[in-house]
Amino acid sequence: MKPPSASAVTIELNAVLVALTANEPQVLTLDDGALLPSGPFESEHPTLQTGVRAWVERQTHHPLGYVEQLYTFADRNRAHEHGRRVVSISYLGLTRERLSRGARDPEWRNWYRYFPWEDWRRGPPPLIVGEILPRLRKWSDAAGDMAVKRERRQRIDVNFGDGKEQWNEELVLQRYELLYEAGLVLEAGAPARPVPSPLPGMPMRHDHRRILATGIARLRAKIKYRPVVFELMPETFTLLQLQRAIEALAGRPLHKQNFRRLIDQQGLVEETGEISSQTGGRPAKLYRFRREIVLERAVGGSKLPLTRPT
């Protein structure tokens, strides 16, 4: 059962590189925001991850704090110039600050420019009730088959709710795919489909917007059970800064007092002893991340009704 004669392919690495600037989530793009940075996997790299690190750091002159694999796919539609098949492996990277501008045109973009409906920090985006839901409903009603119609309605409901409540911020990719299927959003490289009046939100080339959606979704899920936010924070920070950072990523407002309680229960941070006074209000204590925390601590995450070992 060995591979008999697998055909050769080339490997392309894509990166969703995230930073936070002024409480906004930023993603590194090229070509006027139309592409995610990509690089080849070269033979001198011992592993894929070192490959990503190498070319990202070469391009950006910044160390890449945290790197995590996102997804691998081989899309038949995308063929290499030499006719070889292309397999794309995408990574999520977190970095601490704006990177230095290179010679080319890499630019940080607010990720909500690509997904305006994902930002609920200032309440439900009017776009959803005003445009997305009506057009999705038209799409579901247009289904001939009753079963298909019901299924579409259910998907709309799960992913967008009523546009005012029950928002699950992790469903970034599912929502994007739903909008794509409903023809409200365009994606280059896909089988040509005319999209009459696409929703607000910048497109990207190839499937890069989809990869970005995957990265956002992963990060939104991860901040809930691993202290990855700190990769994006400065060395010291106030609790409100930390809250704003998480709000930026999750795209939702948090309850301030409860957020603080949570943070200090977790014991992830410690006071530096210093006090900020930049805040235009009562001065806040400064904190730092306790790096000595073991990241993989028994995060519990039970959800199963275990019995005691007896």
Next chain:
Amino acid sequence: MKPPSASAVTIELNAVLVALTANEPQVLTLDDGALLPSGPFESEHPTLQTGVRAWVERQTHHPLGYVEQLYTFADRNRAHEHGRRVVSISYLGLTRERLSRGARDPEWRNWYRYFPWEDWRRGPPPLIVGEILPRLRKWSDAAGDMAVKRERRQRIDVNFGDGKEQWNEELVLQRYELLYEAGLVLEAGAPARPVPSPLPGMPMRHDHRRILATGIARLRAKIKYRPVVFELMPETFTLLQLQRAIEALAGRPLHKQNFRRLIDQQGLVEETGEISSQTGGRPAKLYRFRREIVLERAVGGSKLPLTRPT
């Protein structure tokens, strides 16, 4: 920033194929348990996933219910016979029953034969206190550098606890890697390292045991927030059967009454109206999975102190 001249590689697909037989978690293996089924990614397949489905179903003559990508890696150590680099993409697959035996030698194996320390269904495995912890401690004590020593101790503690409590069943891969680093377990293909007396637990060739660990870990995490167990269950089942299935996967005993409460709160199953009487006790109601449940229902999973939309 296009890939200038990426070198060609071949793609190998690996599958961790899981089923449940008599309340034991089984994984499909080849070559007397030494390999996971693998197949090449061929050019006629539109996507990777269809590639996996195709050859698994061809080999096993069974439909593959659920498929999910696990991880992609390119290990420098593993080179294709033609000298080309090999990139492995692994998948987790769930299937409902034993598959029909093919002409070759595919066999279902209890996965705890590969990871005996992972089965806590009948309490803490004596192997941990009796052998693993002492040997790990010897390893951590052998570190020259104080910092390394502390770090090793901490990892041991997080991953194995005291061998009696605070067990986190999701850390399958981390534990395996720890044992590997400590030289208690052997892995073929890795830089030759003599392992004097490996722990009980079957090895596999290449890095297949590591891939299996990844699959188990993923499945153990997933059953907590997605109803994937039902892919492994017969059409109808009693609640105890369901409990035993989850216990088999999680490797831990569950509290019966609380398990039942949880299940019916979630509304994932419905009574069929029938009654089993095979159980040697009070007859149990039979249930079926409510397939119409939208799998991606707003699983909440909050952990963030949100505010109300106001």
Next chain:
DNA sequence: ATTATAATGCTCATATTAAGCATAATTAAT
């Protein structure tokens, strides 16, 4: 009948989460 084995119903204590009131300490504006 009696015993063993499961299935089920319920209760109680504790922990976690959601919401919000109240107070303190600053800066910016009158």
Next chain:
DNA sequence: ATTAATTATGCTTAATATGAGCATTATAAT
């Protein structure tokens, strides 16, 4: 100097969820 606006921080209350276990019911096997 007062007042208003902001932000930080302490605490309370209610609602839910979770962990343990007691008690009762319905069968099969002896």
